[in-house]
Amino acid sequence: MASASVIRRVGAVAAVTLTVLAVGGPSAGAITPPQIDPSVTPPTGNTGPTQAMAQRGECVTSGLIAGTAPAALNPNQLSLNLSDAWQHSRGDGQLVAVIDTGVKPGPRLPNVDPGGDFVEASDGLTDCDGHGTLVAGLIAGQPGADGVSGVAPNARIIAIRQTSSRFAPRSPGEDPAVTQAILEVATLARAVVRAADLGARVITVSAVTCVPANRNIDQSELGAALRYAAVEKDAVIVAAAGDTEAGSCESNPLTDPARPADPRNWASATSVSIPSWWQPYVLSVGSLTTGGGPSRFSMAGPWVGIAAPGENITSVSNDAAGGLANGMPSDEQGLSPIGGTGYAAAYVSGVAAWVRSRFPELSAEQVVKRLTATAHTASRSPSNLVGAGSLDPVAALTWQVPAEADVDPTAVRHTAAPPLPAPEDPRPRMVAFAGVGIVAVLVLAALVAGAKRKDKTL
Secondary structure (H helix, E strand, O other): OOOOOOOOOOOOOOOOOOOOOOOOOOEOOEOOOOOOOOOOOOOOOOOOOOOOEEEOOOOOOOEOOOOOOOOOOOHHHHHHOHHHHOOOOOOOOOEEEEEEEOOOOEOOEOOEEEEEEOOOOOOOOOOOOOHHHHHHHHHHOOOOOOOOOOOOOOOEEEEEEOOOOOEEEOOOOOOHHHHHHHHHHHHHHHHHHHHHHOOOOEEEEOOOEEEEOOOOOOOHHHHHHHHHHHHHOOOEEEEEOOEHHHOOOOOOOOOOOOOOOOOOOHHHOOEEEEOOOOOOOOEEEEEEOOOOOEOOOEOOOOOEEEEEEOOOOOEEOOOOOOOEEOEEEOOOOOEEEOOOHHHHHHHHHHHHHHHHHHOOOOOHHHHHHHHHHOOEOOOOOOEOOOEOOEOOHHHHHHOEOOOOOOOOHHHOEOOOOOOOOOOOOOHHHHHHHHHHHHHHHHHHHHHHHHHHHHHHHO
16 A cells, blocks of 8 residues: 555654664563653754755656546545535644645645755755655645545645655665664654744644664654643644554554553554654554555554544645646556555544634643544544544534543533434334234224124124
8 A cells, every 4th residue: 555665764664773772662572651751851943954865766746547537536535524524614724734755835735834844955845755745735735626625725734844765864874774763753853843833733743763662762852842842832743653564664463451451552562653652742543444444554553542544545746737646656667546644644633623723722632632532433442553443523523522631432422413323123113013913903803703792692
């Protein structure tokens, strides 16, 4: 599903083989949720690369797969019931930062503000990979006669280029993978601070880094940056869970019944997704198929909070025309269907913008609680593949959710557009009708018999 050659690291990926410090990092064989080091302050949000970078590959553009019809009804829009949700909110007044490969503005993406660049000395309004523009299009792409639209077309995008698979450090060091991972974590911390300082109410991190669970890198500044954005700046931070088919994000074991005290099975995690594992400051998003099941490439982990469609994506291209795209260049000739957890995160970010627009009094924490409490299957135990369940935009906008910090999903009350009741079982009624019929027949028979006896006596 995910296009490995084009978005290698952009959905996922820098395998690290060097053991270095990680605040709240795991001991050998087991990890726990990371902890913020109170002595570490967030980095500055100053833009620009931290190392000299060089372009190592040609830029690529997304496009339309031959023989496809982008004007056809998009199954993802239908599954999310966007048309009904738009009656309640379209993301008015919201700034959504997209931390990715940059965003190229165009006719379908006019509302894009420059946020800066950590790869080159630019303003972030360039996209050599195509990934960031696709993500932004899902969030705030403008509707067209073809029926395709972003989730929150009235929101504005802040474009921040933080990574690119087409660029690498000029001095890769002894281990390029280690160098790349350290670079991506450092620039992500600065990009998060940058987005928060620019006033983003929702921050989308659709490019993630994965490392082995017992071989993390120093993330102390990243943790401080995430807390700064989520708590002090009150921003909702949404991150992709990671793509196992894009490189080295390896899926983690699911729940272990033998560890009832560890329901999310942190102790068995073998691979860490950054920044997804930074709970509770990040809402991590897994990917769903068009049928609603977990995508085979969606990385499982105890940090996954919710899931949304992440396959068969149609969005905005980074080509010169800025038209629609449903394919990315693959290792083979031609275009491959677009998919990945980064696109699922885009859908969740768009709905988060809706919620922030409709309920401006809610804190970032309360917005996240609303999204997870109203997800399908939210009453069940969280899953390491889909978290609280699949995103339900209409429910997120219309249900009454308790304001307590710990939301009990069973206490959530639906106040609009209630679901249809389950089909009534006709068997009890049939039995009752049958019983009444039998009684009536018996009574009638008795009356006839009585009448005959009366006739004989006359």
